[in-house]
Amino acid sequence: MTAGTTAPGRARINARTLRTDRWWVQPAVTVLVLVAFIIYATVRAFANGDYYAAPYISPFYSPCLAANCVPGSSEVHLLGSWWALSPALLILVFPLGFRLTCYYYRKAYYRGFWASPPACAVAEPHGKYTGERRFPLVLNNLHRYFFYIGLVFNVILTYDAVIAFRDADGNWGHMGMGTLVLLANAALLWLYSLSCHSCRHAMGGRLTHFSKHPVRYKAWTLVSRLNTRHMLFAWLSLFGVALADLYVALVASGALLDVKFF
Template structure:
């Protein structure tokens, strides 16, 4: 008879501990459980390859009035070579490589530590675990308590960085309503691309779990904070679509960059709507 004082069994060996059920099969799932992590890995790998190419290309990232979201804000001195493209020049001429290397650090810090993206690349690339009810191949599990994964805890702070990034991209979207002569009233196909992208960027940012906690966390009584409760409800609805918004915004930012690349490389001219 159990007395309630027995020591808890060790779980350092994960599912391979001796106190686990003795089942010969590695798992009992009979569906195509591997499709989801394989598709996730393929999608993320495609974005990694594309963004790496564009980040190091250091060319074709400005076509008036559009600037690629991979290069905005352009912080390096060599941005002046891009046909009068925008330049904040916070870095001097000593910065000789692509200015996108500076820019992409900030949105990547937010996305790489995002709760959904952690699940996505943990499962897709590290098989940790590959799927529900499927044992991971690792013999032990330390979670996010050791370096480098302990750095995932900075996510709550990178949320504020993401707000700045979204603000800059919003500014770029507003400028997309100007023509190449800086006259307002322009609207091209690129303007639509930028509008869709910034809406998805903001929706993904606000759907973040950190945002939900900031809005409605650490409250004992929602009834005493009706405004924050209502905002918490709105963020909660977005949070329920966090996965879809994460993918949609990832695709939209790549599409916006590729559209600018096509214009800047002379593939075609931006169709003007009015």
């Protein structure tokens, strides 16, 4: 398939596009935000520290499965002593895989990074388009599997938010600002996951007659409503998980004092 500004079926105009608005702002902002998040997540992953301030644990490091985890952050050490690197390097592979293969983020980085196309009614500069049939973009077909794995992490982060109602000694009845931060992070991640196109397909896909499956139809309609705001939940959850990690890091390092409500 021939594409790009030199495609034979394109209108005979010299300009790249006839749009006069600032169409390049949105892809530029997308690039800046995603690059900033990647840099922040990479730095925090290799930092291997300031990720636990009882009872709060950073979402980047949960569940902490390595033997070198900060004492108290985890009681499960499935990896033994052979893993000497940061535990976050094991965790972030899956949520990042889910986001990178997400239908919305594909649109975001296709437009922002590959300029394919950079905006509506703006021809892409590439002379050839192969879609997602070749490496590495063919890996986007793994999205549905990352979706199911992501649900497991959502359950874990929800558990982290629940135990954040305990104090540093393990007694229930505590609530601080960190508790609210972790609760908000878990809620946003659930909204992002449940509004996913793969979730919508899991609810109502491969059904010939909705009338024969009323429960799945009801679930499909609810997910469809969330799906209309998938872009919003994608961005909110991205900022939410970064802010949750930052808050825990600041409290763990002593740079910020956690506000305790009771």
